[in-house]
Amino acid sequence: DTAVSQTPKYLVTQMGNDKSIKCEQNLGHDTMYWYKQDSKKFLKIMFSYNNKELIINETVPNRFSPKSPDKAHLNLHINSLELGDSAVYFCASSRPGQINTEAFFGQGTRLTVV
Amino acid sequence: GENVEQHPSTLSVQEGDSAVIKCTYSDSASNYFPWYKQELGKGPQLIIDIRSNVGEKKDQRIAVTLNKTAKHFSLHITETQPEDSAVYFCAADSTFTGGGNKLTFGTGTQLKVEL
Numbered sequence: 029d030t031a032v033s034q035t036p037k038y039l040v041t042q043m044g045n046d047k048s049i050k051c052e053q054n055l056g057h058d059t060m061y062w063y064k065q066d067s068k069k070f071l072k073i074m075f076s077y078n079n080k081e082l083i084i085n086e087t088v089p090n091r092f093s094p095k096s097p098d099k100a101h102l103n104l105h106i107n108s109l110e111l112g113d114s115a116v117y118f119c120a121s122s123r124p125g126q127i128n129t130e131a132f133f134g135q136g137t138r139l140t141v142v
Numbered sequence: 143g144e145n146v147e148q149h150p151s152t153l154s155v156q157e158g159d160s161a162v163i164k165c166t167y168s169d170s171a172s173n174y175f176p177w178y179k180q181e182l183g184k185g186p187q188l189i190i191d192i193r194s195n196v197g198e199k200k201d202q203r204i205a206v207t208l209n210k211t212a213k214h215f216s217l218h219i220t221e222t223q224p225e226d227s228a229v230y231f232c233a234a235d236s237t238f239t240g241g242g243n244k245l246t247f248g249t250g251t252q253l254k255v256e257l
Binding site for chain 2: 133135
């Protein structure tokens, strides 16, 4: 069983387009995250949601809009894609109501903007 | 905010040798330090973690040490095997209200175990 699953795994699109990445977790976790990994493998948090509520927004351009329809899903919508948005985006989740616990990551979505 | 530095960026060892990766952090309030392994084309996976009330933790061939005074922590892999080849990330969890983790990652270490 896949714990944190993202779709699609690969996404190639043209500049200016709008695209979405979906994430679902079946671990019963309350908290979900989006991380961005650039070409140098650097991992940086973008957003965190706890029980459908936004709690971290790390100065990400407002072209990026996360949406959490329920606590098992956290989707990422990106408007007006730019070349610099090309990266691997990881969804993650962690245990309910606790800090300092393991974060489980999805397999990643490799976004290429051409 | 938290800043995590990681060294070395690449590490090549012979099979059976030990590998050591070191990290430093800046926020004295951080109290959780996980290590993740990322294989090619996959997401990061936790291999070991340590909390601030512990100085050392071991799990089979993997150990982590933490020095809170000096704000540094290290990953030690003994008897390395080819399947240990991957990118390793350290991270520090800076506290915030609202629940969950805010992990700040190091820049990663590409470990290559040669036969």
